[in-house]
Amino acid sequence: MLIGYARVSKSDGSQTTALQRDALIAAGVAADRIYEDHASGRRDDRPGLAACLQALRPDDTLVIWKLDRLGRSLAHLVMLVRDLDALGTGLRVLAGEGAALDTTTPAGRLVFGLFAALAEFERDLIRERTLAGLAAARARGRQGGRRFALTKAQVRLAQAAMASRDTSVAELCRELGVKPVTLYRYVGPDGALRDHGRRVLEGR
Numbered sequence: 356m357l358i359g360y361a362r363v364s365k366s367d368g369s370q371t372t373a374l375q376r377d378a379l380i381a382a383g384v385a386a387d388r389i390y391e392d393h394a395s396g397r398r399d400d401r402p403g404l405a406a407c408l409q410a411l412r413p414d415d416t417l418v419i420w421k422l423d424r425l426g427r428s429l430a431h432l433v434m435l436v437r438d439l440d441a442l443g444t445g446l447r448v449l450a451g452e453g454a455a456l457d458t459t460t461p462a463g464r465l466v467f468g469l470f471a472a473l474a475e476f477e478r479d480l481i482r483e484r485t486l487a488g489l490a491a492a493r494a495r496g497r498q499g500g501r502r503f504a505l506t507k508a509q510v511r512l513a514q515a516a517m518a519s520r521d522t523s524v525a526e527l528c529r530e531l532g533v534k535p536v537t538l539y540r541y542v543g544p545d546g547a548l549r550d551h552g553r554r555v556l557e558g559r
Contacts, residue, residue, distance in 0.1 A: 356415045357382070357447075359389035360407045375420040378449050384418050393455045408435075413443035416459055421451035429470065436467055449476050503555050510552045513538060518546030 359382075360543055361375035361544075372391050379389055390407035394400075404425075411417060417439060419425050425446075426432030436446055436458060445459035446467075457463040505513065509531055516522045541552035548556070 356412070357384045357388065357418050358411055358415055359384035359418045360391075360404060360425065361389060361420060362392040362394070362401070362403070365393065375424065378420050379418055382418055382447070382449055390394050392477065408438075408558060411439070411442060411444045412460060416445040416447050416457075418447045422448055422456075423451070433470055434468075436470075446500050503534050505541055505550060505552075505555060507555055510541055510548075510555050513542045514546045514548065514552070516546070517544060526548050 356490050359376075359379035361372040361379065363370035363372055363375075370393075372393075376386070376389055376391075380386055388410075390403045390410070392401045392403035409415070422432060426435055439446055440458065445457065445463075447459070448454060450454040456466055477544050513527065513531065517524075524535055524538070528538055531538065539549070541549055541555070543549055
C-alpha cells in the first residue's frame, strides 16, 4: 500500500499542499491516505507525520514529493528511513534532490546508503570542529562548557559555613545566590569538598 505525506512550512493559509497532493495522487497514492502538516520542518511535534508513521505497515511504501518535506536534516532523514526499513516499509521520492529515489529497490538502497555515509561524515566534521575549538580555547586560557556557579572565595566560604552546625542552608544559599541543589554540588553537608568545589579550587 502507498501512504503519502505532504508538508508546508506555514499554517497561516499562505501555503497549500495542493501541488504535493496532486503529485502524490498521480503517483498512485489514494487521497484518503495522504497525511499533512502545516508546520516548519524543524519542529519535532508534527502530528501529521506521527500519524503517517503509525499508519505504515510492513510492505507499505511512504511516498513524498521532496526529501525536505520529510526530514529536519540529513541525519534525521537517515534515522527515519532506517526506522522505515526496520518496519519493512520503503520510501519513494518524486521530485527535487533525490528524485526517483525508491528504497524498495537495490539501486535506491545503494543511493540511500550514500546519504547515510554523508550524514555520518557531517557528524564527524562537526565533532572534529568542536574538539578543535575547545582545544584552541584551552590554549588561550579559556575552558569550554558551562561556567561554575561559585567562585573560589565562595567555595571557601561555603566550606567554612557548612562545617558549622549553626549554619542555615537556606540563608547561605541566599547569600551565595544559588539553590541548595547547586550548593551541594560544591560542598557536602559537613563542609567537605565535592567534585565541582575541587574543580573550582584547582582552576579546572
